Amino acid sequence: MTIVELRQYTLHPGARETLIELFEREFVTGQQAVGITVGGRFRDLDDPDRFVWLRAFPSMPERRRALEAFYGGPVWQAHRDAANATMVDSDDVLLLRGPGFTPPPGTREVLATVCRLGARRPDAGVDADAGAAAAAAAAAAFEAYAEGNLSPQHALHRTEHAENDFPRLPVRTGEEVRLWFGPAAPPPWPLRRLRLEPVTP
Numbered sequence: 001m002t003i004v005e006l007r008q009y010t011l012h013p014g015a016r017e018t019l020i021e022l023f024e025r026e027f028v029t030g031q032q033a034v035g036i037t038v039g040g041r042f043r044d045l046d047d048p049d050r051f052v053w054l055r056a057f058p059s060m061p062e063r064r065r066a067l068e069a070f071y072g073g074p075v076w077q078a079h080r081d082a083a084n085a086t087m088v089d090s091d092d093v094l095l096l097r098g099p100g101f102t103p104p105p106g107t108r109e110v111l112a113t114v115c116r117l118g119a120r121r122p123d124a125g126v127d128a129d130a131g132a133a134a135a136a137a138a139a140a141a142f143e144a145y146a147e148g149n150l151s152p153q154h155a156l157h158r159t160e161h162a163e164n165d166f167p168r169l170p171v172r173t174g175e176e177v178r179l180w181f182g183p184a185a186p187p188p189w190p191l192r193r194l195r196l197e198p199v200t201p
Contacts, residue, residue, distance in 0.1 A: 001097050002037070003057045004157055005171070006114075006179060008092040011049045015086035019051055020199055022082055030075030031055065035066045039102045042110065042196035049088075052112075052196055056100040060162045067166045094179065095164060095171040098157030101181050103198045111183055112194040117142055117176040135176040138189065142178055145187045154180040 011019060020041070028038050039054035057063035070076055094114070103110050117138035119131055139158075150156050157179040164171045 002100055003060055003063050003160055004039075004096045004098050004100050005055050006094040006096060006157075007053050007055070007090070008044075009051045009087055010089040010092070011051060011086050012088055013049055016043065016049060016051055019083060019086040022079060022086075023051075023053075024199065026075055026079050027083075030073070031066075031070050033075075034069035034073065035062065036070065037100060039100045040110065040196075041199040042194075043199065045109070045195040045197050052194065054101055060160075060165065064165050067169065071168065091170045093169070093171045094175075094177055095160045095162075096157040096177070096179060097160040098179070099155050101155045107198050110181055110196040110198060112179065112181050112196055113184070113186075113191055114194070115142070115178045115187060115189050115191040117178065117189055119174050119176070139176055142187060142189070146178070149184045149187070150180055154182045154184060156180045 009019070020043075023041065028041075031038050035057075037056040039056060041053040042051070044050035044052055057066055118135040146156060159175065159177045164173070
């Protein structure tokens with residue numbers, strides 16, 4: 001299993017194709033050159049101003065090394081202003097552990113499910129140990145669900161709880177999350193379904 005980021009960007013109206021063109025032309029090969037595995041890139045079919053993509057790293061230390069190399073390197077320096085000009089928010093990022101995901105060639109639509117099992121570090125005033133125990137219990141229950149409902153083809157991902165050691169790029173914290181691709185019976189927890197169109201079908 002590798003370290004995976006699911007990144008969901010909210011963009012200025014009408015800016016998605018501008019970012020996609022720049023991303024495909026410069027940022028895919030630019031990241032691959034420093035050892036980042038760039039996975040699926042998608043248009044959100046239910047939100048014309050949202051771009052969703054994944055990237056993967058062999059380990060947390062390799063993630064930090066690769067991100068330092070890319071964001072300190074010539075490709076990002078040359079094109080960051082143009083990329084940032086398309087974005088309203090780029091901080092909706094889940095840090096996960098799993099196989100990563102790239103849709104097979106010819107895929108026209110992908111269903112991704114984000115299931116939130118609970119908070120590991122509850123809000124102030126709530127007992128932290130009780131919150132962690134509840135999240136652990138929910139995670140155990142989910143694993144039982146996954147055993148009967150999710151196959152390896154679903155590319156199941158789980159929250160990576162290691163500290164984000166590249167704080168220049170924030171990630172969401174305090175959540176126990178599962179992500180998978182493809183249809184499956186919904187579990188009894190809050191979930192979000194994303195209908196995604198691959199950028200390169």
